[in-house]
Structures are given as structure tokens and as C-alpha cells.
Amino acid sequence: MIKKILIAIGALAMPALAPAYAQGAPATAELNVQNIVERASAAAYYQGKDGRANVHMSILDSQGRERTRDFTILRTDIGDVDNGEQRFYVLFNRPADISKTAFLVWKRADANDDRWLYLPALDLVKRIAPSDERTSFVGSHFFYEDVSGRSPNEDNHAIEEVTDAYYVVKSTPKDPKSVEFASYKNWIHKASFIPVKTEYYDASGEVYRTYTASVVETIDGRPTVVESIMADTRIGGETRMSYGDVAYDLNLPDDIFSERYLRTPPRRYLR
Amino acid sequence: MACRRVLIGVVAATLAMAAFAHAQEPPLPTGLAPEPQSKQDHKGKDEPALPAGLGQPTEPALPSGLGPTSTATPDRRAGNDTNGFVMPFGLTGFVESRIGARIVEDPTQKTLSIAEVRAQFERDFETDLATFRFVGDFLYDGVKDDLGVDLETGRGFFDLREANVVVRPVDFLDIKAGRQILTWGVGDLYFINDLFAKDFRSFFIGRDDEYLKAPSDAIRISTFNNFANVEFVYVPRFDADRSITGERISYFNPALGRIAGRDAIIDADTPDAWFSDDEFAGRAYRNIGAFEAAIYGYAGYWKTPEGQTPAGRPFHPRLAVFGASLRGPLQGGLVTAEFGHYLSRDDLGGDNPLIRNSETRFLVGYEREVGEELTASVQYIAEVTSDYDALTGALPTGAPSPDRVRQVVTFRLTKMMLNQNLTLSGFNFWSPNERDGYFRFRAAYKLSDAWLAESGGNIFYGARKNTFFGQFEDNTNLFVGLRRSF
Numbered sequence: 167m168i169k170k171i172l173i174a175i176g177a178l179a180m181p182a183l184a185p186a187y188a189q190g191a192p193a194t195a196e197l198n199v200q201n202i203v204e205r206a207s208a209a210a211y212y213q214g215k216d217g218r219a220n221v222h223m224s225i226l227d228s229q230g231r232e233r234t235r236d237f238t239i240l241r242t243d244i245g246d247v248d249n250g251e252q253r254f255y256v257l258f259n260r261p262a263d264i265s266k267t268a269f270l271v272w273k274r275a276d277a278n279d280d281r282w283l284y285l286p287a288l289d290l291v292k293r294i295a296p297s298d299e300r301t302s303f304v305g306s307h308f309f310y311e312d313v314s315g316r317s318p319n320e321d322n323h324a325i326e327e328v329t330d331a332y333y334v335v336k337s338t339p340k341d342p343k344s345v346e347f348a349s350y351k352n353w354i355h356k357a358s359f360i361p362v363k364t365e366y367y368d369a370s371g372e373v374y375r376t377y378t379a380s381v382v383e384t385i386d387g388r389p390t391v392v393e394s395i396m397a398d399t400r401i402g403g404e405t406r407m408s409y410g411d412v413a414y415d416l417n418l419p420d421d422i423f424s425e426r427y428l429r430t431p432p433r434r435y436l437r
Numbered sequence: 438m439a440c441r442r443v444l445i446g447v448v449a450a451t452l453a454m455a456a457f458a459h460a461q462e463p464p465l466p467t468g469l470a471p472e473p474q475s476k477q478d479h480k481g482k483d484e485p486a487l488p489a490g491l492g493q494p495t496e497p498a499l500p501s502g503l504g505p506t507s508t509a510t511p512d513r514r515a516g517n518d519t520n521g522f523v524m525p526f527g528l529t530g531f532v533e534s535r536i537g538a539r540i541v542e543d544p545t546q547k548t549l550s551i552a553e554v555r556a557q558f559e560r561d562f563e564t565d566l567a568t569f570r571f572v573g574d575f576l577y578d579g580v581k582d583d584l585g586v587d588l589e590t591g592r593g594f595f596d597l598r599e600a601n602v603v604v605r606p607v608d609f610l611d612i613k614a615g616r617q618i619l620t621w622g623v624g625d626l627y628f629i630n631d632l633f634a635k636d637f638r639s640f641f642i643g644r645d646d647e648y649l650k651a652p653s654d655a656i657r658i659s660t661f662n663n664f665a666n667v668e669f670v671y672v673p674r675f676d677a678d679r680s681i682t683g684e685r686i687s688y689f690n691p692a693l694g695r696i697a698g699r700d701a702i703i704d705a706d707t708p709d710a711w712f713s714d715d716e717f718a719g720r721a722y723r724n725i726g727a728f729e730a731a732i733y734g735y736a737g738y739w740k741t742p743e744g745q746t747p748a749g750r751p752f753h754p755r756l757a758v759f760g761a762s763l764r765g766p767l768q769g770g771l772v773t774a775e776f777g778h779y780l781s782r783d784d785l786g787g788d789n790p791l792i793r794n795s796e797t798r799f800l801v802g803y804e805r806e807v808g809e810e811l812t813a814s815v816q817y818i819a820e821v822t823s824d825y826d827a828l829t830g831a832l833p834t835g836a837p838s839p840d841r842v843r844q845v846v847t848f849r850l851t852k853m854m855l856n857q858n859l860t861l862s863g864f865n866f867w868s869p870n871e872r873d874g875y876f877r878f879r880a881a882y883k884l885s886d887a888w889l890a891e892s893g894g895n896i897f898y899g900a901r902k903n904t905f906f907g908q909f910e911d912n913t914n915l916f917v918g919l920r921r922s923f
Contacts (some may be wrong), residue, residue, distance in 0.1 A: 167906060202715050203888060216923075225856070227856060231885075232808055233858075233883075233885070233886050243713055260886070261886035261887065261922065262530075262531070262887065262922035262923055263531070263883075263889065263920075263922040265529055274727075277727070277766070278766060278769065280727055280766070285647075286649050286652075288618060288646065289617070289618040289648035289650065290617055290620045290622040290651070291620075291621075293623075293729070293764055293771055294771075295770050295771040295804045295805050295806055295814075296766060296769055296770065296771070296805070297806040298806060298809070301809065301810055302810075302856065304857070305856045305857035305858065329484060331484075331487055331491075332485075334484070339562055340728050349695050353485050355487070355491055360491065362485050362487065362491065363485035376490075378485065379488050380488050380489070381489050382489065383490050385553035387858060389490070389491070391488075395490075401856065421661070423667075425722075426611070426659070426661055426666070430568075430613075433563060433568070
């Protein structure tokens with residue numbers, strides 16, 4: 167009996183699905199492009215309800231000189247809502263001159279992020295004025311926005327191509343004056359929704375900035391980019407960012423992301 | 438450069454080729470359906486290779502999920518040290534050398550304003566119950582004649598910056614006890630409710646900004662709850678500011694009626710009895726939306742010797758302060774506001790000209806990004822004498838009356854360049870009523886992750902010799918420094 171019902175449901179569903187296949191992806195894709203981009207954003211920035219990683223950055227300038235940054239990052243998604251508000255706590259370990267400097271970000275949905283920096287030598291909790299999200303994060307080729315995520319609502323998205331492995335999405339900014347790119351193209355892995363490659367184009371349509379996810383690992387059942395590269399021909403050089411000791415769903419208390427823990431690092435969650 | 442142009446050319450050519458190829462394709466539906474072999478070929482160039490862990494692009498269809506393929510990857514654990522040199526025993530810190538000179542003749546001081554080699558060592562110890570922290574500076578000071586150590590004033594070859602323990606006996610309580618640096622309030626290089634010890638000597642001669650803060654021997658008790666976090670700081674023995682005494686920085690001496698320096702070093706009577714000459718400070722703070730609000734209180738002494746005994750010896754009169762602050766976003770920038778009422782407890786009537794009057798201090802500030810990695814901020818500061826009429830009425834006949842309100846406007850510009858390796862900053866204090874000011878500028882360049890080169894200046898200017906900044910005119914100096922962090 168149950169089997170018959172299932173077959174009936176299947177038969178009813180088939181005609182509904184068939185046209186989508188027959189006509190190919192564009193119709194479906196166009197319908198769902200916003201959804202694809204939102205899922206990609208969730209896969210890249212909102213895995214689990216919270217998370218932790220030890221990050222190593224290797225910054226190579228145009229002459230191949232290396233600078234490094236090492237920090238631990240804690241993240242929580244407020245209310246465990248994808249593409250919603252988040253809080254980040256970053257504790258720098260190296261280089262030595264910024265060791266024990268802590269950085270706190272409250273990422274807001276519709277307003278500028280709130281950001282604080284704690285300078286231990288001065289015991290100073292310094293609030294940082296809102297700044298262009300598309301400026302370098304700690305001197306690397308990654309922008310603040312590359313680390314914390316760009317809202318899917320800030321661009322218009324269109325499916326350019328659907329391949330075996332990817333949704334290729336072209337995005338153009340709703341407010342072109344607020345960004346340095348004319349458009350960008352994102353190769354989103356169909357199965358995992360991980361953005362594997364992003365190319366940023368200038369007004370003449372040339373690529374000047376390229377993001378590549380070079381290594382993905384499945385951690386706690388969640389596909390996770392554990393190494394990525396950002397190259398920028400305007401600046402020259404590239405930054406390779408590696409994530410180690412990634413963990414999800416640590417049940418980080420919300421109050422970790424407060425002035426108290428800027429002054430006194432939450433060591434048990436940083437290990 | 439040529440290489441870069443070639444790269445851009447290659448990328449552009451590749452894109453043009455790809456676009457041409459796409460244009461020639463029949464408008465077949467893309468998607469999961471199989472595609473012509475020719476398209477597969479050029480697509481291989483256009484499309485990124487799947488990273489390790491996401492399968493292989495040549496597979497006709499990827500399994501749902503990520504499939505069984507999981508490439509073993511090397512350990513990319515953060516913290517690989519590329520710094521070369523690491524201190525033993527888990528010590529971190531820096532060694533630096535700084536040298537600077539007056540660019541104005543000062544008959545009361547040496548020409549060298551700073552000439553020192555400093556090594557700072559830092560070590561944290563963590564146990565399950567407590568975190569211990571030690572920071573100490575060894576200093577060879579080529580300007581000072583006397584190298585005897587005094588940990589209270591920071592004199593000598595060793596300056597203990599921190600030696601403290603942090604414990605959390607219950608979840609809502611943090612206790613930090615011992616020698617520590619303490620800071621609160623929202624002013625930028627101007628402090629109203631932060632009455633913890635400062636070191637203006639270091640600030641004026643071009644030491645790193647961290648030395649503006651002198652350590653306090655204190656216990657700090659912080660409690661946390663959802664309504665408001667409340668902190669108390671108890672300093673069992675009064676910590677005076679490391680203020681201008683004439684020893685390294687010349688100043689206007691009203692008794693002598695001229696600029697004085699090493700010929701007239703101020704020897705203030707400083708309260709120093711444990712547990713009776715003590716200080717209390719408190720703060721309650723909470724967030725209100727995106728704003729941070731706080732109220733403050735203090736009971737202790739003026740941090741600089743603002744009183745004079747009838748015999749003429751400077752001393753620290755008693756002081757109580759209460760105030761409040763607010764900080765939050767406004768119009769794409771950050772607004773700050775703070776006030777504090779200073780109650781001069783040894784001159785409550787305000788009619789003793791030998792003791793500083795009570796006053797109300799406030800500031801409003803605004804900071805925002807004005808260009809690419811360029812931040813500007815401005816502050817308006819006022820110090821309003823409380824009992825001005827009583828004060829002027831009590832002055833000896835013929836003595837000049839001070840201004841009722843001292844006003845200061847500060848302006849800061851900070852620019853980062855060269856991948857944030859070069860930081861240029863300028864900070865100017867200017868008092869419209871005293872017609873004097875102080876301009877600090879710095880250029881700091883990170884030669885590498887370990888090495889920092891810095892240069893800067895401290896320019897004092899004023900129309901008169903007896904105003905707050907004007908008196909320091911002869912201390913105008915330039916300096917250079919080199920630091921190796923480890």
C-alpha cells in the first residue's frame with residue numbers, strides 16, 4: 167500500500183521535474199540563481215552554528231618577499247541563521263609585534279560591522295571606525311570582505327554556465343561606486359556549493375584578482391576550504407591562507423564575543 | 438613589470454579566446470546533459486580544476502556529496518615559525534634602539550632627548566585556575582645620569598611593566614591582581630575618567646605609544662551580567678603620573694618666572710602610605726544597540742602635583758571624579774563623547790589659589806575613513822573651571838587671571854601604505870584660547886615581520902612660555918628607532 171502511494175507520488179512528480187531537465191539548466195538556474203549564491207555564501211562562511219580555526223597566512227609581495235600572519239579565529243552565527251548576523255573573535259599569535267592583539271567583529275545584516283581592537287600593551291579597547299570592506303585584511307591580498315563574506319544581496323547574479331561540476335555565476339554590483347570591480351565570476355561547486363574560484367574583472371573586462379580554493383577537506387561532515395589563494399595583479403603577489411585544527415559546533419557562548427574576552431582571551435575555546 | 442604585462446596579456450587573450458569559442462557554440466542547453474567533446478576541451482582551460490577533496494572534473498557526474506575521494510594533505514597547522522630566531526623559555530618581546538635630539542636650543546637640558554637601548558621580555562603562564570603574566574623592560578638610558586632602579590617611578594635599568602595573575606573564581610567574575618596596565622574611557626590620547634598612571638615624559642620624548650601608560654600596582658575586580666558589567670580597581674598605594682619634573686623635559690616654573698629644567702627639578706610630596714594613601718576607581722558599562730555606554734567614578738588624588746603648600750612644596754591634593762562616556766557609529770564614522778567632573782577635595786570652596794580648582798572636562802570626537810586606508814579623526818576638548826569667581830577673587834592683586842575654560846582641538850590623520858607595511862600618522866593638539874599646541878608625527882615601516890624602523894617628531898609650539906604646551910617649546914625633538922621583535 168505504502169509502496170503504491172510512493173509510486174503514485176513519484177509519477178506525479180516526474181512530469182514536474184522532466185521539463186526542467188528537458189529544457190536544460192538555464193530556466194531552473196535563473197529561477198534559483200539567488201538561491202545558489204546564498205547556498206554558496208552559507209557553505210563558505212556559515213558552516214555549522216559556530217566554528218574555530220587556526221589560520222596561517224603567507225603573504226608574498228610582487229618581489230616574492232614573504233610575510234606571515236598566524237591567528238586563531240572563533241565564529242558564531244547569531245541564532246544559527248545562514249547569511250545572517252555573525253560575530254568573529256580573532257587572536258593574533260604571530261608576527262611577534264602583534265602577538266596577543268585581539269580583534270572583535272560584530273557583522274551586522276544591514277549596517278556597517280562593529281569592530282574593536284584590543285592592544286594588550288596599552289590595555290586599550292579601541293573601537294575601529296567603519297571602513298571600506300574592500301581593503302586589505304592585515305596587509306594580505308584578502309579583503310575584510312573575503313574573510314567575513316560579501317552579502318549575496320549586494321550584487322545582481324546571473325547563471326553564465328552550468329557545467330558538470332559547477333554553477334558558473336556572474337555577479338555585478340548593485341552599487342558599482344562602492345566596489346573596485348566591474349563584475350566577478352564565481353565557479354560554485356554544484357555538489358557542495360563551495361566557491362572554488364572567483365575572478366574579478368575591471369571595467370575593460372580583464373581579470374585582475376583571482377581567488378582559488380586549493381584544498382578542501384570534509385570536517386565533521388562539512389566540506390571546508392582549508393587552503394585558498396588570493397592573487398592580485400594590481401598589487402602584485404599573492405596570499406595563501408591555510409586553515410588548521412578546524413572544528414565546528416563548539417557551543418561557543420555569545421559572551422565570548424565581548425570586551426571581557428578581548429581583555430582576557432577565552433583560552434579554553436582557543437585551544 | 439614586463440612579466441606582469443605578459444601575464445595580463447595572456448589572461449586577456451585566454452578570455453578573448455574563450456568568449457569567441459562560446460559565441461560559436463550552438464545554443465544547446467547547458468547543465469547536466471552530456472556536452473559535445475569540443476566544448477569539454479576548451480572548457481578545461483576556462484574552468485578551474487577541482488581542488489583536492491572535491492573530486493575530479495573529468496568525471497561525467499559527481500556523486501552527491503563529495504564522494505569518497507579525500508586527498509591526504511600535509512599538516513597545515515598554523516604557527517610554523519618563519520621568524521628565524523626564537524627566544525628560549527617561551528619568552529617573547531623585542532629589542533630596540535632609539536635616538537633623538539632637540540632641534541631647539543635648551544640651556545637647561547642635554548641636546549639628546551632620547552638615547553636608549555631597550556629589551557622587553559614577556560611571558561605568560563597558564564594553569565587551569567589562573568593565568569600569570571610578566572612583562573619587564575631592561576633599559577640602557579644614555580640620557581639619564583642616574584641608573585638606580587625605582588620600580589615605582591620606572592627609574593633605572595629595569596622597569597617592571599606587568600606582573601599579575603588573572604583568576605576566575607566564578608563564571609561572572611574576573612580578578613586581576615598585581616602590577617598591570619589599566620586603561621578605559623573613549624578619548625584619543627586625552628583621558629578624562631581614566632585616572633590610571635600615565636608617563637608623559639616617555640610620551641614627549643618619542644618612546645613607543647605603549648609607554649604613555651605607566652603600570653599600576655592594583656587589584657581589578659570585574660563582574661559581568663546582562664544588565665551592566667561593573668568593575669572596581671583598588672590601588673592600595675597612590676600611583677602618581679610619571680609627570681614632567683624638569684629632569685628630561687624643561688617646563689615653565691611660575692615661582693622662578695622662567696623656563697626651568699635640570700636646574701629646578703620638581704620634588705613633589707607624593708602620598709605613599711600603603712592602604713591609606715590609596716585610590717579607588719569604578720566603571721559600569723553596557724552596550725545599547727551599537728553604542729557603548731559607561732559611567733565612572735574615582736576617589737584618590739590629582740595625578741600630577743596640582744597643589745602647593747604654603748611653604749612652596751608641590752603636592753598631590755585629594756580628588757574625586759565622576760563621569761560618563763558614549764561611543765558608537767554615526768554617519769559612516771564613529772562618534773565619541775565623554776565628560777567627567779573633577780572635585781578638588783582639598784579646595785571645595787574653590788577659593789584656594791594654591792590648589793587646583795574643581796573643574797568639568799568633556800570631549801566630543803568623530804572619526805571616519807576619508808580615503809583609501811586613510812583615517813581622520815577630530816576631537817573637541819574643554820576643561821571648565823568650576824568656581825572661577827571664587828578663584829579669581831582669591832588671587833593676589835596684580836596676579837594674572839587664568840582662563841575660565843581651556844579648550845583643545847585635536848586632529849589625527851593615519852595613512853597606511855605599501856601593503857600596510859608603512860604607517861604614517863600625525864596627531865595635533867591645538868588650544869585656541871592658550872594659542873599653543875603639540876604636533877606628533879610618526880612614520881613606521883615594517884622591514885620584515887621581525888624588523889620595524891620608525892622615525893618621528895614631537896613639535897611643541899605656543900605664543901607664550903607659560904601655557905600647557907607652549908612651555909615645552911624647547912623640548913621639540915626628532916627621533917629614529919629600530920626594533921627587532923621576537
